[in-house]
Amino acid sequence: MADAPRPPAASDPDPAPRYLVTARKYRPQTFGDVVGQAHVAQTLQNAIRLGRLAHAYLFSGPRGVGKTTAARILAKAVNCTTPLAEREDAEPCRTCDSCRAFEEGRSLNIIEVDAASNNKVEDIRELRETVRIPPQGAKKKIYILDEVHMLSASAFNALLKTLEEPPPYVLFIFATTEPHKVLPTILSRTQRFDFRRIAVPEIVGRLQAICAEEGVESDNEALMLLARKADGALRDALSLFDQAVSLVGTPLHAAPLREALGVVDIDLFFEATEQAKAGNRAGLLALVDRLVQRGYDLPEFLGGLAEHVRHLLVAVTTGSADLIEGTEAMQQRYLAATADWAEVDLLHLLMLVDDAEAHIKESRQPRLATELALLKMASLEPAADLHHLLAKLERLEATLASGALPKAADGGQRTVDSGHKTEAERPPSPAPSVATEPPASYQPAPPPSPAPEPPPTDAPGSPAASSDESDPGSGPEQDDPGESPMFSPEPPPRPTGETVAPAPAPTAPPPSAPSLFGAPALRRKGSSGDGAEGTPAATLTGGDGSAVGTPHLAAPPTTDDFGISLTRVSDAWPRLVAAVKADRVHVGSMLQLASPQRVSKGAVEVAVPDDFSRTLLTSETESVRTALAEVLKDEAPALRFVVRAGEAGETAAEVDPFERLKQLRQEHPVFRALFEKFGAEIVW
Ligand SMILES: [Zn+2]
Structure with a gap:
């Protein structure tokens, strides 16, 4: 065994110029040199220092991470004859007779057995015989059994005897890559240490040290490549290093190395x-x-x-x-x-x-x-389907909210929601969730039984991607470019009339409804009069709604039931405009002309001067919202762009999306499938 990672020591007992593979040449000789297993090394050093050595250890872990090396260092340290007080951290001194004898491979007291090739019961019996003989001129007789899991069952049993009552001078160190194959009776008689895979940076650090030592010029990427390929095994990394130097020569660069090792770029x-x-x-x-x-x-x-x-x-x-x-x-x-x-x-x-x-x-x-x-x-179909689906639903709801319903006209519909996330996300609002209600109960319900509801909460969005979780119901209608075809026949872009227009509700909600759904948060403001959310059909004409709509604008609440603060958004608006402008001037300019007006149905309504702005900004809802979130440094509320009442002369209807969705569920096969096949529920 040769030298530690330090410069060839004068005391090097093996001055032969013969070539040693790096893994052997730089095999750690002290606990301090062991890479990546500090938890093991430290414990063993403490045990030596305190004289609390067990009589059998089991070192388990993947191959090439230093189990056998640690076993050898432990053996050397235990038998080192230099007084403990003179050895730092109970390291082996490497200079006493015992240490040198072991490093030179002539120690009689440290016996290494490859259990893979000596796995028969006879081998163990033989070993037991030698165990009886006390160590010669050393404290302990140490047996290192590598690959101990390879022992046959009878060999294990033969070993068990010795392990139960070992002579006081014997120390067993077992190493294995597969501790689960070691008999439990053996395991219970050993102190077990789990060696871990060595992290890439640690391997790279070691390789760098060796490069410096060997005068090999290399770039970091090349070493990183070796370290990653070694997959946590330092020994593999060192073997690869040798291979790399032979193949590529020096300096060691990543590109040729990649080619030489067959590493896919x-x-x-x-x-x-x-x-x-x-x-x-x-x-x-x-x-x-x-x-x-x-x-x-x-x-x-x-x-x-x-x-x-x-x-x-x-x-x-x-x-x-x-x-x-x-x-x-x-x-x-x-x-x-x-x-x-x-x-x-x-x-x-x-x-x-x-x-x-x-x-x-x-x-x-x-x-x-x-x-x-x-x-x-x-x-693979983009799994984003679900997102698109949800986005679609949001669009749909938005469409509904605006009063333009594709096919289903009369009945009301509600939000479809798969529910779970909704519950969690819902801010403390007075609106009780209806999620628990079995969807079935809605099915038979006649279309015109709109119940008042709390604001729409959103369908489960993906944690990462969808930014519109707060509420799809009133959600911004987004264009999502890549929707799944299955939805194509579905709701047309919302009608231009979409503005703040409360629908006169032709179908008033049954008085009992509120008790079922709790306080209709959605309605609380301003809608006292309009009671039922208008039917989609009604809203299309927008005119009738204006009467009710005006009051909404007149008294904008600062916060809605969702806890979205209109004030926050209003305050942040100039910064939002600036931020968006920096990126896309035309969008920014339109935002400049827009102003947050009120909170409705969980979304902040932003008034814009004309239909053109509304269309464009609506198509940018998501990006604007993202920018807003950045400005707010928080989750941004949903945004809905509406034409300013004054300009358009129209107001949006407050539609009951629940009813709308219920209707859709009856009329659209796709929605039916959502309910029946995917277990969607209408949650409001
Ligand atoms: Zn020593």
């Missing part, structure tokens, strides 16, 4: 996910072909792809790259890519790739398996 992974996202199957097949032509290992490619998707997922989920092991440039790249992905999509991709990776090893046709996996990825 990160660009290819990005290419794969981008093509998959675009549904470009041909591109993906071409990609596989390129991989094959270049001689890449396909299982390795899938493994790398899984890691890549995981990185994307981590970046999207956490919004940071801290959990991504890689260079800063790489982390930045993942962060930059987050905008393109929804968490759900990545989860699906990850499951797909993970599954493919698990099976490709058994596959006789790895290429086919890879292609299949990639094609499946490309065929």
Whole structure:
């Protein structure tokens, strides 16, 4: 055994110029040199110092993380003849006879047994015989049994005897990668230490030290590459390092190294996910072909792809790259890519790739398996469906709120909501939730039984993506570009008449209704008169509503039941205008002419001068809202742009979305499917 990571010591007992692989040459010789297992090293040092050594230890953990190395250091330290007081932290002195004898491989008191090849009961019996002989000129006789899980059952049992009543001078150190295969009776007689995978930065640090020692010039990315490929095993990293130096020579740079090691370039992974996202199957097949032509290992490619998707997922989920092991440039790249992905999509991709990776090893046709996996990825429907669906619903509600109902005209409809999140999100509002009510009870209800309701709360949005959770009901109608086709036949863009127009309610709500749904928060202000939310049909004409609408504008509440503060938004408006202007002048200019007016149905109504502004800003609702959230440094309330009453001469109706949705549910197959197949509930 040679030298520690320090410069070749004068005391080096092995001055032979023969080549030693790095992993052996730089094998740690003291606890202090052990990388990444400080928790183990510290405990063992304390045990030595305090004289509280167990008689058997079990070191478990993945391969190449330093179990055997630690066992050797422990053995050396235990038998070191230099007085403890003179040894710092109970480290082996490496100069006494005992230490040197062990390092030179001639110690009689430290016996290493490879249990994998000596796993028979006879071997253990033999070992037991030697255990009887006391150590020669040392404190302890130490047995290091590597791969102890390989012992046969009878060998284990033979060993058990010795473990139960070991002579006081014996110390057993077992090492295993598979502690679950070790008999419980053995486990219970040992003190167990779990060694962990070594983190990439720690491996990189070690490699840097070795590079400095060896005079090998290298760039950080190359070392990072080796460390990541080693997957937590320092020994693997050091072997790879040797391999890399032989293959690439020095200086060690990432690009040639990548090629030499057959590491798939990160660009290819990005290419794969981008093509998959675009549904470009041909591109993906071409990609596989390129991989094959270049001689890449396909299982390795899938493994790398899984890691890549995981990185994307981590970046999207956490919004940071801290959990991504890689260079800063790489982390930045993942962060930059987050905008393109929804968490759900990545989860699906990850499951797909993970599954493919698990099976490709058994596959006789790895290429086919890879292609299949990639094609499946490309065929994944964007899971954003749900978002789109919800966005659609919001649009629908908005449409309803504006009084323009696509097909269903008469009955009222309500918000469809899958409910769970709604409950949680609902701010303390007087509005009781009806979520618990079985949807069935609504089904038979005749269309014209609008009940007063609390403001719409939103459907479950995705935590990350949808910004419109506060309330879809009145929600901003957004254009979402990529909606699923299944919705296409559905509600036309809201009619131009959409303004603040309270609908005269032809269908007054039954008096009993309020008790069922609790105080109709939605209605509380201003709607006392209009009672029932108007039917959609009624609102289309907007004229009749103006009478009721005016009062709304006259006395804008500062906060609505959702706790959205109109004042906050109003105060923030100039900053919002400035922020948006900096980015997109035309939108900013229109916002400048707009002003938050009141809070209604959980959304802040923003009055704009004309229909053109309304249309444009409505299409920008999401981006404006995002900007608003940034300005507020908080979640932004939903926004609804309406034509200023004065200008338009119309006011929006307060429509009961619940009734509308109920109607839709009866008339639209898609909605019916939502209820029946997906268990959606009308929640208000
Ligand atoms: Zn010593």
